[in-house]
Amino acid sequence: EPEVTQTPSHQVTQMGQEVILRCVPISNHLYFYWYRQILGQKVEFLVSFYNNEISEKSEIFDDQFSVERPDGSNFTLKIRSTKLEDSAMYFCASSVQGNEQYFGPGTRLTVT
């Protein structure tokens, strides 16, 4: 069964550094998403991406964040100048028609 994959599973970085989180969505899906979940809190929407552009973004997704689909299979989230409060699980998801979303296993980001 096709699934969303994410790398790395755990990323440790120092405050102020840039990180890139990588995702490979399910191959025939057209909509791509990033969410985050701070430990013990709810899943929060960051951004959605369709037809090679951002279709929606939340207030969390400020100039520190950017997304890219550099080729036909990868979808990346870049976080510039990381802060302690960026520590969270980051989930990528994909969808065929923009409704039911299939999530990856997540990347645990720890900012020290």
Place this chain on the structure above:
Amino acid sequence: EDQVTQSPEALRLQEGESSSLNCSYTVSGLRGLFWYRQDPGKGPEFLFTLYSAGEEKEKERLKATLTKKESFLHITAPKPEDSATYLCAVQARAGKSTFGDGTTLTVKP
């Protein structure tokens, strides 16, 4: 602003003891309501999509129902392997889903 409230926060059941989880929502123009299961340290696993009031979906011991203001996830004769956090999310427009805090279900043998 879209809002999702799930109750109870935690639910402990004996194996075989049926119960229901509640998801109350406010959204301007519901595009879809989704139920997910999340195990510790894992990503949410899609269970159901409901689109309109009166709709019901079933999968094994789970049944999801939808009204104009809330959704229920009914669990019939649960087993220990059903222990997980169950998440409800609403979507008002393509792209943005708003999640509730979840209900953590523990089923004891």
